[in-house]
Amino acid sequence: MEVLYQNLLNLDWRMIVMWAIGGILIWLAIKKDMEPTLLLPMGFGAILVNLPLSGAVSHYLSDGSLDGEAGPLSVLYDAGIANELFPLILFIGIGAMIDFGPLLSNPVLMLFGAAAQFGIFFTLCTASMFFDLKDAASIAVIGAADGPTSIVVGQKLQSGYIGAIMVAAYSYMALVPIIQPPIIKLLTTKKERMIRMEYTQKPVSKTTRILFPICITIIAGLIAPASVALVGFLMFGNLIRECGVMDSLSETAQKVLANLVTIFLGITIASQMQADKFLQLNTLLILGLGLVAFIFDTAGGVIFAKILNLFLKKKINPMIGAAGISAFPMSGRVVHKMALKEDPTNFILMQATGVNVSGQIASVIAGGLILSFFLH
Amino acid sequence: MYLTAAFEPMNFVDNLRYMGLGMLGIFAVIGVIMLLTVVLNAVTKPKDDRDDKKQ
Numbered sequence: 001m002e003v004l005y006q007n008l009l010n011l012d013w014r015m016i017v018m019w020a021i022g023g024i025l026i027w028l029a030i031k032k033d034m035e036p037t038l039l040l041p042m043g044f045g046a047i048l049v050n051l052p053l054s055g056a057v058s059h060y061l062s063d064g065s066l067d068g069e070a071g072p073l074s075v076l077y078d079a080g081i082a083n084e085l086f087p088l089i090l091f092i093g094i095g096a097m098i099d100f101g102p103l104l105s106n107p108v109l110m111l112f113g114a115a116a117q118f119g120i121f122f123t124l125c126t127a128s129m130f131f132d133l134k135d136a137a138s139i140a141v142i143g144a145a146d147g148p149t150s151i152v153v154g155q156k157l158q159s160g161y162i163g164a165i166m167v168a169a170y171s172y173m174a175l176v177p178i179i180q181p182p183i184i185k186l187l188t189t190k191k192e193r194m195i196r197m198e199y200t201q202k203p204v205s206k207t208t209r210i211l212f213p214i215c216i217t218i219i220a221g222l223i224a225p226a227s228v229a230l231v232g233f234l235m236f237g238n239l240i241r242e243c244g245v246m247d248s249l250s251e252t253a254q255k256v257l258a259n260l261v262t263i264f265l266g267i268t269i270a271s272q273m274q275a276d277k278f279l280q281l282n283t284l285l286i287l288g289l290g291l292v293a294f295i296f297d298t299a300g301g302v303i304f305a306k307i308l309n310l311f312l313k314k315k316i317n318p319m320i321g322a323a324g325i326s327a328f329p330m331s332g333r334v335v336h337k338m339a340l341k342e343d344p345t346n347f348i349l350m351q352a353t354g355v356n357v358s359g360q361i362a363s364v365i366a367g368g369l370i371l372s373f374f375l376h
Numbered sequence: 377m378y379l380t381a382a383f384e385p386m387n388f389v390d391n392l393r394y395m396g397l398g399m400l401g402i403f404a405v406i407g408v409i410m411l412l413t414v415v416l417n418a419v420t421k422p423k424d425d426r427d428d429k430k431q
Contacts, residue, residue: 107413114399114406121395128387136391207420208413215412223405362406369401373394 010052014275021273022046028174035174037259038147038266042170045270049073057271073271076264084155086265087148088233093258094148094360095237096250098328100212102354104204109320109351111304113358116324117366118300119143123293124370130285135159137374139286142169143293144363145176145327147265152230153367156375163272164283168290170269176330179291181338183298184322192306193342195317199350209242220365226375227368234364297325301355323352324359332356 025043029036048056058074059067080086103109120143127136138159141150150169154162172179184193213235220231241250272278301321309315319339323332332352339348 104413104417107410107417110406110410110413111403114402117402118399121398124398125388125391125395128391129383129385133391202417203421204417205420208416211416211420212413215416216409219405219408219412223401223408358406361409362402365405366398366402369398369405373397 007052012052012275014279015050015052017279018050018273018275019047022050022270025171034177035170037262038170038269039174041263041266042167042270042273045073045267046273048267049271049274057274071271073268076268077271080264081151081268082155084152084229086261086268087151088229090258090261090265091148091230091233092237092240093253093261094328095213095234095239096241096253097258098234098238098241098357098360100209100238100357101204102201102350103357104208104212105202106351106354109354110358110361111308112301112321112324112355113326113360113362114324115304115321116297116301116326116355116359117143117362119293119295119297119325120363120366120370122296122300123289126292127289130289131161134374135161137370138162138165139289140293141165141367141370142172142286142290143297143325144367145169145173145294145297145325145331146360146363146367147173149230149364149367153370156226156371161282161286163269163277164286165290166269167273167278168287170266171287172290172294173327173330176294176325176327177334179294180298180322180325180331180334183295184302184319184335184338187299187302187306188318190342192309192318193339194346195315196343196346197317197320197348197351198314199347201350206242206244210239213238213242216361220368224365224368224372226371227364230364230367231361234360294325298322301325301359317346317348317351320348320351320355323355324362326356326359326363328356328360329353331359 022043025039028034029039029043048054055071056073057071061067120140123143124136124140127139134157138154138157141153142165144150147169150165154165159165217232217235221228237253240246240253301324302318305316305318305321317339319335323335325331335352336349339346
């Protein structure tokens, strides 16, 4: 009889708090349809690893040796996240999903992607007031709005807060439709939000589409060698898509591969959400700093567009600057919806998507620059 | 629950150089990529397109 309730005595109030957090993530995924592919496994995993003496994760004795058998989620963590394999493989899928066409057709849009990385560097300075520089840099990359980049940078810089960073990165990506609109509205007038932008689709040759990912990999590799795996895997996925002779592999990378990795990524991230590690004021601080990064990324893109408008004859709708935050394809859609709300006949989806895609490249480069600064 | 982080406000100012370097670096790299894209578009423009312009 004792066997039935013995483990209940190991229950801690913090575990119950983590069940509630897991429940909220599952609710957001199912009810609010926010990044369900990640938030649902993370939410379920948060409950799974916070059961007393959970067999899903490894437990260690006070001398650091393994207590019993290794838990499967800890094994997955060591095999796929500690060595950055899962996020990199996911990048092949993401690269295969991205159509650089709108960006190649209007290369000027790339500037907005660069401007919208401001939040990363602003948060680096802000986080350095609380954490040492390597942890501050890892926290700042939450602003890349790109989970794989956050994981790779955090792991390479050996941050002690990788669990909170991963959760913040993916949660805020899911919350882009809630975070960005008020910031954009605060920084723009109704008149600015109604600016129409002509879109002329210039033809982009197949050769350009094929050479683009190869050249980007070489440039990024020469300038920020530490980020070459990130850029390289993203661009490899895109090359598979654009080469035209690997359609079946491209489809597999976009769907099956990306889905498989995502399932394991989400639930493996949850292995870092054990109550004793996660329920600290530091975690709350990191979540707050992640929000700062997203806010200043959005502001950076919008304000950059407004500055450009001071010099341009044909005005730019400053909202497209906000799409440079990466978070592909959500932030592009958010901006497009906001423009439609102001004027149902104003379509800026193509421009917003172009900026959004440039944000994806810029965020990886920003991660690479951060690594170049601090990886010694 | 505990907070291990100390509060050092002067670090913000000390690390502003990373903000400058980072933004400069990202605009420089994106600038190079932009130029490259313009060159690629110009060099690989479909023949018909070039002919149309000549006429």
